[in-house]
Amino acid sequence: MESPAVELIDLVKRYGGATAVDGLSLRAERGAVTAVLGPNGAGKTSTVEICEGFRRADSGTVRVLGLPPDQPALRPRVGVMLQAGGVPPAVRCGEWLRLVARFYARPLDAGALLVRLGLADHARTPYRRLSGGQQQRLSLAAAVIGRPELVFLDEPTAGLDPQARHACWDLVGELRAAGVSVVLTTHHMDEAERLADHVVIIDRGRVVAEGSPASLTGAERQLRFRARPGLSLDELLHALPGGSAAKESPAGHYIIEGQVGPELLATVTTWCAAEGVMADDLSIERRTLEDVFLELTGRELR
Amino acid sequence: MTTLDFTPAPAAAPFARMVLAQAAAETRATLRNGEQLLLTLIIPVLLLVGFSLAPLIDVGGGRRIDFLAPGVLALAIMSTAFTGQAIATGFERRYGVLKRLGATPLSRAGLLLAKTVAVLAVEGVQVVVIVAVALALGWRPQGSPVGALLLVLLGTAAFSGLGLLMAGVLRAEATLAAANLVYLVLLGAGGVIFPLSKFPAGMRPALEVLPISALTGGLRAVLAGGAALPLGALAVLAAWAVLSLGIAARTFRWE
Numbered sequence: 001m002e003s004p005a006v007e008l009i010d011l012v013k014r015y016g017g018a019t020a021v022d023g024l025s026l027r028a029e030r031g032a033v034t035a036v037l038g039p040n041g042a043g044k045t046s047t048v049e050i051c052e053g054f055r056r057a058d059s060g061t062v063r064v065l066g067l068p069p070d071q072p073a074l075r076p077r078v079g080v081m082l083q084a085g086g087v088p089p090a091v092r093c094g095e096w097l098r099l100v101a102r103f104y105a106r107p108l109d110a111g112a113l114l115v116r117l118g119l120a121d122h123a124r125t126p127y128r129r130l131s132g133g134q135q136q137r138l139s140l141a142a143a144v145i146g147r148p149e150l151v152f153l154d155e156p157t158a159g160l161d162p163q164a165r166h167a168c169w170d171l172v173g174e175l176r177a178a179g180v181s182v183v184l185t186t187h188h189m190d191e192a193e194r195l196a197d198h199v200v201i202i203d204r205g206r207v208v209a210e211g212s213p214a215s216l217t218g219a220e221r222q223l224r225f226r227a228r229p230g231l232s233l234d235e236l237l238h239a240l241p242g243g244s245a246a247k248e249s250p251a252g253h254y255i256i257e258g259q260v261g262p263e264l265l266a267t268v269t270t271w272c273a274a275e276g277v278m279a280d281d282l283s284i285e286r287r288t289l290e291d292v293f294l295e296l297t298g299r300e301l302r
Numbered sequence: 303m304t305t306l307d308f309t310p311a312p313a314a315a316p317f318a319r320m321v322l323a324q325a326a327a328e329t330r331a332t333l334r335n336g337e338q339l340l341l342t343l344i345i346p347v348l349l350l351v352g353f354s355l356a357p358l359i360d361v362g363g364g365r366r367i368d369f370l371a372p373g374v375l376a377l378a379i380m381s382t383a384f385t386g387q388a389i390a391t392g393f394e395r396r397y398g399v400l401k402r403l404g405a406t407p408l409s410r411a412g413l414l415l416a417k418t419v420a421v422l423a424v425e426g427v428q429v430v431v432i433v434a435v436a437l438a439l440g441w442r443p444q445g446s447p448v449g450a451l452l453l454v455l456l457g458t459a460a461f462s463g464l465g466l467l468m469a470g471v472l473r474a475e476a477t478l479a480a481a482n483l484v485y486l487v488l489l490g491a492g493g494v495i496f497p498l499s500k501f502p503a504g505m506r507p508a509l510e511v512l513p514i515s516a517l518t519g520g521l522r523a524v525l526a527g528g529a530a531l532p533l534g535a536l537a538v539l540a541a542w543a544v545l546s547l548g549i550a551a552r553t554f555r556w557e
Contacts, residue, residue: 086398088393103323147308178308
């Protein structure tokens with residue numbers, strides 16, 4: 001049987017006294033897009049850099065395409081986009097991409113890739129004069145030019161404007177369609193929800209949830225509306241069928257969960273009428289990945 | 303929109319092609335960099351022209367240009383193999399370039415080989431320019447080109463080892479400062495322009511084992527004195543090369 005793109009078992013990585021990765025296990029399937037989602041400092045980059053062979057795990061098993069990550073045989077098979085840097089400031093955009101292409105036997109055409117990522121007009125621009133988004137796109141181009149089987153993208157859309165972000169998303173979609181395995185880190189929920197077949201949410205160096213975006217957000221729907229803050233929800237809860245939940249979060253935003261159907265909707269609007277409340281922006285929605293993420297990783301800033 | 307076939311087709315390029323591509327990129331970067339050019343070409347040529355035309359130094363008999371040309375050639379080798387390479391490599395580490403290249407099929411051995419090829423290519427340009435200027439100033443080289451070439455190669459190895467040792471351990475800014483300082487000290491105390499015979503007798507044994515003194519002394523013995531193989535100088539350079547490359551290989555940090 002073909003080994004998975006990435007398999008991590010009980011991965012541990014410490015820096016001095018701080019534990020960045022704390023017994024993390026995950027599996028990224030071949031040909032799929034796996035998003036590693038987590039707040040800043042959750043251990044995403046440490047995890048990916050161990051897979052890329054840049055760092056050594058303190059303990060645990062790491063297999064990339066079935067091999068230990070420091071195997072030279074992996075280098076042509078794995079494309080890497082670092083979170084930042086990696087390019088000499090004075091080198092011209094096109095020169096860098098052509099240089100990286102020369103390291104591979106059957107690379108993509110550098111000129112076509114520059115056009116595809118909107119960098120053709122900047123081919124002669126030194127790296128340091130590119131905008132942050134252009135630098136990111138060049139790094140993305142360099143990660144895929146060797147036609148790898150597996151690509152690691154560390155926060156590929158950080159600092160991109162909306163057009164560039166969509167161009168990046170389209171490219172990831174094309175990679176997947178071509179059978180390339182993609183592992184990306186992000187803290188953008190919409191990115192994970194849109195791109196990933198499999199989402200792994202990590203926090204404090206551990207996996208806190210994983211699954212497809214749909215399985216993580218659940219089939220459950222929510223009824224949401226806005227009204228004046230501080231309404232008492234007790235009576236509403238009495239009127240709702242058992243197993244329903246109602247909460248105000250944040251102030252003035254009400255969320256009702258449970259069997260969301262015509263009856264529940266009628267109960268809520270009847271209650272609103274009795275309370276003399278005008279419900280604004282009333283909507284029925286699926287839970288978003290952001291809701292799941294905040295539930296799992298907490299709301300406090302750190 | 304351009305269609306690109308992303309279907310996986312991974313394979314490394316042949317080793318020689320990777321090394322040559324990286325060497326060409328590094329050579330281009332050096333020749334394009336103004337500060338590097340100042341160090342590798344402009345300063346050596348100015349010293350050569352200035353000190354050979356103006357009677358500022360006492361070279362102890364003989365013609366000034368015959369004394370100066372080998373010293374300036376040695377200085378040029380040091381500026382590229384040591385100073386330039388140390389600074390460039392230090393900043394490559396700082397900017398994550400060494401890390402990024404580590405994720406390509408170019409191995410570390412391949413990268414070091416590419417750096418060596420790039421240094422030799424830049425030295426080739428330096429030698430052509432300096433020899434042309436020196437000949438125009440009336441230089442009449444003697445001795446065996448093989449001996450001179452051997453000295454240049456061993457000198458390059460020794461200075462590369464020292465440069466990589468520094469770049470692999472110090473921060474990029476510290477490397478920049480230290481590499482320039484060492485360049486100045488060795489320029490003054492290594493027999494490049496000022497003959498070692500002018501230094502106090504007590505200092506001379508220490509100065510003579512410096513790699514720059516071995517290179518200037520050796521090149522002078524061959525090109526001005528007509529010696530075949532200056533074994534002492536070759537031995538000193540070989541010892542520096544083995545020592546510095548050995549320690550650099552153990553201590554170099556790629557990230």
